[in-house]
Amino acid sequence: MLWRREREAYTWRVILDDGTSVVESEAGSFGNVPAERCRRLDLLPMRRGLRLSVQIPKGAKAVFFRRRSLIVRVDGRPSGPGETITCIGWENGTNCYLLVSNDGVLATDTV
Amino acid sequence: MAAATVQAMYYGGSTGEPSTGANAETGIKYNREDTQLGTTAIPIPTSAGTNYSWFKELALSVTSTGTTTLSNRTIARSSAPPAGLIMYFASSSGYVQPSSANRPSDTSTGDDAAPAAWTALTTSYQAYSTESVGSSSGRNGGFAKTLLGVSSTGTYTGGPGSAITLPNLLIQYDEA
Secondary structure (H helix, E strand, O other): OOOOOOOOOEEEEEEEOOOOEEEHHHHOOHHHOOHHHEEEEEEEEOOOOOOEEEEOOOOOEEEEEEEEEEEEOOOOOOOOEEEEEEEEEEEOOOOEEEEEEOOOOEEEEOO | OOOOEEEEEEEOOOOOOOOOOEEHHHOOOOOOOOOOOOOOOOOOOOOOOEEEOOOEEEEEEEEEOOOOEEEEEEEEEOOOOOOOEEEEEEEEOOOOOOOOOOOOOOEOOOOOOOOOOOEEOOOOOEEEEOOOEEOOOEEEEEEEEEEEEEEOOOOOOOOOOOOOOOOOEEEEEEEO
């Protein structure tokens, strides 16, 4: 059985230090973005919900990733994909992360 | 952007690494054979000690390529197994075919003994493969070998024909 992952809940957009913006559909991967030049990182809802933004301090490196979960059952029965948590934030020794689940629940972390 | 489609895969059943894994999300069983779902039993120790299954090798596999990069692969269990049963994991960068020769040796030194080089799974995620790898097709990152230990005393109900329900294995990874 092949499970299909649900459509993404959010997409990202960054504003660089020269004022230009880069969106996920153009960049393909956040790894293609000069993370040290980001001044703002936005999460834009794909369906409905609030836009979330993080201001990136000068000298900090912007962070974005989706944390995916998979489930392997140990009773021989099939499972499906788990939840996805989207993270935006910045790192410069004093790290700051904003985590959001696909249903819009927010949390912050500094680890 | 194009996110990858990723599955947890079971790798086993051949001397070299299989070119493709088998979908582990359809389930696995701990046993004493080199199969995903076989039922060759793990004997319950008759005195203090711990008997081990053959290990089950899991890894992520990209089934539909993306433009993203995967990293920070971690594993946990969903809850505590019945007392007397312990689930372990070990990281491995390469495939090793499970066999009676390379499973941890049964021990008579006590119940719930952790074999050398194996770590008990917990409900907190633990890293098994951290490297960043692009989401091209096929196996992504290293392996998480997983194992079940069966002790002589506990709260589980075993015996011939008794399948014991264990917690689910949970695998996480970061995609960016």
